[in-house]
Amino acid sequence: MEEKDCLSRLQKLCSKAEYCEADVYKKALKYMDSDAEAAARITRSLVEERYVDDLRYAGAYVREKANIQGWGPVKIRFQLRAKGVKDAVIAEALGEIEPQKANEKLDRLMAAKAKSLKGDPQLRLKLLRFGLSRGYGYEDVEASLGRIKNNA
Secondary structure, three states, X not given: OOHHHHHHHHHHHHHHOOOOHHHHHHHHHHXXXXXXXXXXXXXXXXXHOOOOOHHHHHHHHHHHHHHHOOOOXXXXXXXXXXXXXXXXXXXXXXXXXXXXXXHHHHHHHHHHHHHHOOOOOOHHHHXXXXXXXXXXXXXXXXXHHHHHHHHO
């Protein structure tokens, strides 16, 4: 594929959804048959033209994962790092999470899980693991356990 065609194809793709710089570079590399220099030029062009913006991508990713899927900041940070997003960008994007809403989401998730484990002798341990696996910090999970126990 020619560089111009690849750029056009990626512009169209990036105008429909958010992508991080690393994802776009991988796509460009694939379209350009592993020509790293061409892929880097295309990616740089897309960043300069604001088709690709890691902060915008990270913000959308944080909103989706925190609000819709109920992920905690630890899991979100890990996944964004895996995508090659810089720590400063991740920190800024994670700032969009409202602590009150995150706690409420965690409480709902933990309460639902507690109902499914009702009568289990390892309830507390399983709930701790569950909360941690969702990407919340130990202190947040512990606090949530206290809140749902008081409301039960």
